[in-house]
Amino acid sequence: xxxxxxxxxxxxxxxxxxxxxxxxxxxxxxxxxxxxxxxxxxxxxxxxxxxxxxxxxxxxxxxxxxxxxxxxxxxxxxxxxxxxxxxxxxxxxxxxxxxxxxxxxxxxxxxxxxxxxxxxxxxxxxxxxxxxxxxxxxxxxxxxxxxxxxxxxxxxxxxxxxxxxxxxxxxxxxxxxxxxxxxxxxxxxxxxxxxxxxxxxxxxxxxxxxxxxxxxxxxxxxxxxxxxxxxxxxxxxxxxxxxxxxxxxxxxxxxxxxxxxxxxxxxxxxxxxxxxxxxxxxxxxxx
Numbered sequence: 001x002x003x004x005x006x007x008x009x010x011x012x013x014x015x016x017x018x019x020x021x022x023x024x025x026x027x028x029x030x031x032x033x034x035x036x037x038x039x040x041x042x043x044x045x046x047x048x049x050x051x052x053x054x055x056x057x058x059x060x061x062x063x064x065x066x067x068x069x070x071x072x073x074x075x076x077x078x079x080x081x082x083x084x085x086x087x088x089x090x091x092x093x094x095x096x097x098x099x100x101x102x103x104x105x106x107x108x109x110x111x112x113x114x115x116x117x118x119x120x121x122x123x124x125x126x127x128x129x130x131x132x133x134x135x136x137x138x139x140x141x142x143x144x145x146x147x148x149x150x151x152x153x154x155x156x157x158x159x160x161x162x163x164x165x166x167x168x169x170x171x172x173x174x175x176x177x178x179x180x181x182x183x184x185x186x187x188x189x190x191x192x193x194x195x196x197x198x199x200x201x202x203x204x205x206x207x208x209x210x211x212x213x214x215x216x217x218x219x220x221x222x223x224x225x226x227x228x229x230x231x232x233x234x235x236x237x238x239x240x241x242x243x244x245x246x247x248x249x250x251x252x253x254x255x256x257x258x259x260x261x262x263x264x265x266x267x268x269x270x271x272x273x274x275x276x277x278x279x280x281x282x283x284x285x286x287x
Contacts, residue, residue, distance in 0.1 A: 002112040004250075005087040005177055008100035014107045014252075014266070016239075018273050023123065023242040025083035025181055028164055030236040038141070039150040039163045040079040043072075050219040055151040057215060065218060066201055072222055074160035081183040083238040084164065087116065089136075089175040092283055096174070097256060104258050107266060110251040110278070113177070119248040120179055123240045129185040133161060137176040139169045181238065246274050256281035 009017075016022045029040060042048040049072070056068050090096060092108065100106050111119070117134045124130035141149060150163040164180050204217050242248075252270050254263045263280045270277035 002114060003089070004091065005089065005111055005113055005116055006091055007085065007087045007109050008096055008106050009109060010102040011105045011107065014109075014269075017109075017242055018245065018269055018275065021242045021245070022239050025085055025179075025238045025240075027080075027082065027236050027238075028084050029079060039147055039154070040075065042147060043076055043079060046219065046223060049222055050215060051147060052151070053215050053219050053222070055147055057211065057218075059148075059151050059155050065205055065214070068218055069201065069222060069225070071154070071160070073225075075154075076226065077184075078160040078164075078182060082161065082164065083181045083183075085179045086174070087177045087179060089177060092253070092281055093173065094283065097281065097283065101255065104255050105262060106255045108253040108281070109249055110253070111248055112250065115248050115250070116179060119243065120181065122243055124181050129183065131161075131180075131182040131184060133178075133180040133182075135165050135178060135180075137174075137178050138166050139172040141166050141168045183238075249275050251276045251278040253278040254280045256283050256285075 013024060016024060039052070043052060052072060052075075053068060056071055088096065091110075097106060113134065117132065120132045120134070124132050126132075150166065153162045153166060154160060156162075161180055161182060165178060167176070201218075201221065204221070205214055208214055208217070252266065252275055254266050258280060267277045267279075
C-alpha cells in the first residue's frame with residue numbers, strides 16, 4: 001500500500017501550483033514558530049555563536065577543532081539555503097482544517113510519499129547540487145534545552161539538516177512529513193578543512209589548555225570568516241517550475257465550510273487540468 005501524504009494550502013498557492021505551474025518552498029526561518037529549527041535562530045550574535053561553539057566542544061569529542069568551524073558553517077549555510085514544505089500523514093482532522101483554514105478556503109492536495117520524492121528530485125536535481133530529504137518529523141524538543149538537544153541531534157546524525165526534523169510536542173497533532181531542499185552550490189566543505197584555514201586555527205590554539213580561551217578563539221575566528229560568507233537573507237521563498245502535475249497530484253479536496261460557488265471553481269480548475277477532484281470535505285456532516 002502506498003503511503004499517502006496531504007498538504008493544506010491557500011487558494012493563492014493552489015492557483016500558483018495548478019494554473020501557473022509553480023511550486024513554492026519556504027525558508028523554515030520564516031515560519032511562525034520561534035522554536036522551529038531553534039538552533040538556526042541562534043547562530044547570529046557573538047553571544048549565540050559562543051554558545052553554539054561551547055555546546056559543540058562539549059558534545060563532540062574533538063581532536064581537530066577545524067570540525068567546529070565546518071559544523072558551524074554547515075549550519076549557517078543550511079539556515080540560509082534550505083527551503084521546505086510541510087505535509088501530513090493525516091488525511092483530515094478538525095485541527096488541520098482550522099489551523100490552515102485560510103478563511104474557509106483551504107484546499108487539501110494529496111499525493112504519495114514516492115511521488116512527492118520523485119517530483120522534488122525532478123525539479124531539484126542532484127546534478128545542480130541540491131539535496132532532497134523527505135522525513136517524518138519527531139516531536140521531542142524541550143524548549144528549555146533546545147540548543148543542547150539540537151547540537152546533540154546534529155552530532156548523532158552528522159547532518160546539519162537534522163534540526164529541521166524535530167519539533168515541540170504541542171505540534172504533534174500535525175503528524176508532519178517534511179520535504180526539505182538544500183542548495184549546496186554555495187558551500188565548500190573543502191575550504192574549512194583546507195590548508196588556508198586549518199594551519200591558522202592550529203597555530204592559534206597550539207599550547208592553549210584552557211577550554212574557555214579556546215572557545216573564545218574559535219568564536220572570534222568564526223565571526224571573522226563569516227563577514228565574507230554570502231547569504232540570500234532576503235530570499236524567503238524558492239519557486240520552481242512544477243513539471244507535470246498529473247504525475248504528482250492524486251487528488252484535491254476543498255474546505256468543509258467553503259461556499260458552493262467556491263467549490264465549483266476548484267472543481268472546474270481540476271477538470272481543466274486533469275487532476276482528480278475529491279469534492280468538499282464532509283468531516284462535519286452527520287452520516
